[in-house]
Amino acid sequence: MKKKYTHVIWDFNGTILNDMQVGIDCINIMLSDRGLPVLPDLEAYRKVFDFPVEAYYQRVGFDFEKEDYKTCLAPxxxxxxxxxxxxxxxxxxxxxxxxxxxxGGIAQSILSASQSQMMRKQLRERGALEWFDEIWGNDSIHAYGKSGLAAAWRAAHPEAVAVMLGDTVHDFTVAREIGADCILIAAGHHSKERLLECGTPVVETLLDCLPFLLHT
Known part of the structure; x- marks a missing residue:
């Protein structure tokens, strides 16, 4: 897998921003308010979280016939x-x-199903906005996934030799769709066991990615 990459594509939530506990807290508030079983811990959360997010919501017990995902639950x-x-x-x-x-002269883009404006705000507040060359995100709040965004990124960078850094199986799938390599970090929204099934390098921390990305 060692290549001379021209671009690194970063996932955001769970790869750049450590927000797993936030995700657990928010979904548990919504579940508790509806009398549904809450997720007891990070391990349980990592087993059920997935894309598209609608499927994840249904998996944990939300009834879209009672509450619409787009107009009620997502907002x-x-x-x-x-x-x-x-x-x-x-x-x-x-x-x-x-x-x-x-x-090392490697361009860096963020590619995420999250809202572009929200990501920019979160990065700016943490002094990290200038660390990245581009931010590709959704214009809606519904987090349908990022296959379409990835295709647009590839169209804008047809010659790029790219690798994606992510924390979910979805990141691996998207990377394959655009002909990019993928390194998965087992510190985010999916368990290491789920990530290992992808057959791509899985590391414990971001700095463990360095040997794959920069070569002397």
């Missing part, structure tokens, strides 16, 4: 997330890895 979750994510921190490896890649 509610975003409102809760904005309240609870203020103290979420960047993973400790983000700054040194982005710096090393920048010094």
């Amino acid at each position: 509610l979750w975003v409102s809760l997330y904005e309240q609870h994510s203020k103290n979420a921190r960047l993973f400790s490896g983000v700054e040194p890895l982005t710096r090393a890649l920048r010094e």
Whole structure:
């Protein structure tokens, strides 16, 4: 897998921003308010979280016949997330890895199903907005996934030799769709066991990615 990459594509939530507990807290508030069983811990959350997000909501018990995902549940979750994510921190490896890649002449894009404006705000508040060359995100709050965004990214960078850094099986799938390699970090929204099934490198921390990305 060792190549001379020209671009690194970063996932955001669970790869750059350590927001798993925020996700658990928000979904548990919504579940508890409806008398549904809550997710007891991070392990339980990692087993059920997935894309598209609608499928994840149904898996944990929401009834879309009672409450519409687009008009009710998604806006509610975003409102809760904005309240609870203020103290979420960047993973400790983000700054040194982005710096090393920048010094190595490798372009860096963020590609995420999250809202572009929300990501920019979160990065700006943490002093990290300038660390990235591009931010590709959704214009809606519904987090349908990022296959379409990835296709647009590839169309804008047809010659790029790219690798995606992510924390979910969906990141691996999207990387394959655009002919990019993928390194998965087992510190985010999916368990290491789920990630290992992809057959791509799985590491524990962002800095563990360095040997794959920069070669002397």
